[in-house]
């Protein structure tokens with residue numbers, strides 16, 4: 001397997017195809033590119049040009065059929081739902097292969113084959129595949145009747161792929177709902193039909209296939225991995241269709257997928273001759289009123305991630321100044337001198353209204369600053385703080401923002417629904433406006449810095465949807481960040497590079513720990529997500 005450059009398609013050895021995304025991430029030597037619909041059309045055209053006519057769709061169909069037989073080896077009766085684009089073309093090819101392999105195949109053509117028998121205007125490749133399926137003796141049925149899937153053992157969803165331009169409606173939406181209602185396992189071709197591949201954002205009540213598996217072809221869509229995408233996609237597989245492309249016109253990806261690859265190797269070793277001062281100081285400013293726990297979770301996470309010394313500056317004067325579970329944590333007001341310039345400061349966890357008054361000083365003095373929760377809300381309310389944040393960036397002092405979608409919406413002056421409708425756009429916009437590295441949390445957490453390709457994190461699941469898990473994340477990132485700064489700065493990296501690296505690594509480890517603790521996605525309490533030194 002070769003490392004994927006931004007402008008080349010990653011290549012897998014033939015015997016590795018198709019590959020489960022989890023295995024791809026475990027083996028990949030570098031980040032994996034994710035392509036939007038426009039880029040995937042370009043890739044499609046480049047791939048098609050590199051092969052004899054019609055070969056690409058044949059390969060796609062063969063890949064789908066092979067995976068179907070591997071995932072559901074005992075399925076005899078297989079229904080293929082084909083739409084009227086190239087996704088449908090892949091379905092025709094898959095149907096023909098499965099028919100030849102002795103499966104009892106029914107091919108339903110949805111949306112175009114009218115009762116009056118008029119020839120529909122298929123794209124040329126799909127039209128050729130349809131003819132081949134017909135000549136090959138595959139039974140073709142117009143539409144999907146209500147009981148049609150009774151007795152089916154597998155459905156192949158080839159209704160809509162990257163060509164989706166609006167929410168599924170009419171006969172296509174009806175077919176999607178029948179398919180979901182049937183309870184038959186579904187293998188989706190390229191995308192679960194109805195899911196917008198660029199964003200993963202589904203409108204309320206939008207029809208979308210709930211797949212058990214999705215086989216992505218040639219490129220991976222960002223929408224499979226963020227917003228609503230993970231649920232309808234099921235287990236994601238990928239096949240490069242044996243096309244090895246590197247081309248001057250190769251499209252730039254929309255994002256990169258963050259797995260384990262490329263993280264550990266960038267991390268400096270903990271050497272014998274080092275001491276706690278080598279691993280940096282972290283200061284947590286938060287815990288107002290009844291929210292002291294949030295600051296403790298962040299402090300514990302920074303310690304567990306390997307920070308040298310951790311102080312908690314509680315904003316509630318009456319809260320106890322001891323953590324009996326982690327007596328290593330120190331409690332002290334944040335100093336207003338040069339110690340702040342060499343510290344990594346986390347502000348906001350349980351910060352309430354009180355944290356706002358601390359922000360001007362922290363923005364002016366902290367060497368590395370991570371703003372979370374209430375600190376972000378204060379930033380959204382006060383343009384002077386936003387200006388101070390931009391000035392920090394311009395002076396080379398890095399800041400990390402870790403908003404969830406509503407906090408991001410406040411910062412951008414829009415609604416959380418608008419953020420979720422295009423998470424990649426929102427994170428890019430927030431990074432550009434703030435000059436900071438931004439972590440937009442939620443399923444498929446995004447990490448972005450100004451002017452660079454965003455990352456989509458692949459680890460984690462809904463077990464993280466638990467109070468305090470964001471506080472753990474903030475402390476975890478800060479604990480990592482403090483270790484690659486100061487004495488142990490990675491040579492050749494800028495301050496913003498290190499902020500981004502700490503964010504990518506923290507988000508990845510946080511999600512992976514949740515997966516390990518709750519493999520079935522069962523409930524977790526945030527204090528269990530605090531790292532314990534085993535999370536490398």
Ligand SMILES: NC(=O)C1=CN([C@@H]2O[C@H](COP(=O)(O)OP(=O)(O)OC[C@H]3O[C@@H](n4cnc5c(N)ncnc54)[C@H](O)[C@@H]3O)[C@@H](O)[C@H]2O)[C@@H](O)CC1
Pocket residue numbers: 040041043044056057060083084085086087088089090111123159160161162163164165166167168169172189190191217218219
């Ligand atoms: N680059 C790749 O990944 C490859 C792509 N191929 C397949 O080609 C697909 C893309 O093909 P197309 O561009 O023809 O797109 P689709 O097959 O996804 O959609 C085609 C048609 O559906 C219409 N449409 C859009 N939204 C609709 C809606 N809500 N309801 C009803 N109709 C709607 C569009 O106007 C378009 O005419 C990929 O998803 C993949 O399956 C494969 O053939 C080979 C490799």
Ligand SMILES: Nc1ncnc2c1ncn2[C@@H]1O[C@H](COP(=O)(O)OP(=O)(O)O)[C@@H](O)[C@H]1O
Pocket residue numbers: 373404440441442443444445460461462463464465466467468469470471472473
């Ligand atoms: N459904 C989900 N799938 C994956 N990660 C999630 C999900 N829900 C929440 N998370 C993660 O859990 C953390 C929650 O943070 P946040 O919303 O700030 O909560 P809190 O303020 O209670 O700590 C974030 O890292 C977020 O990405």
Ligand SMILES: [K+]
Pocket residue numbers: 087157158159160161188189190191192193
């Ligand atoms: K599909």
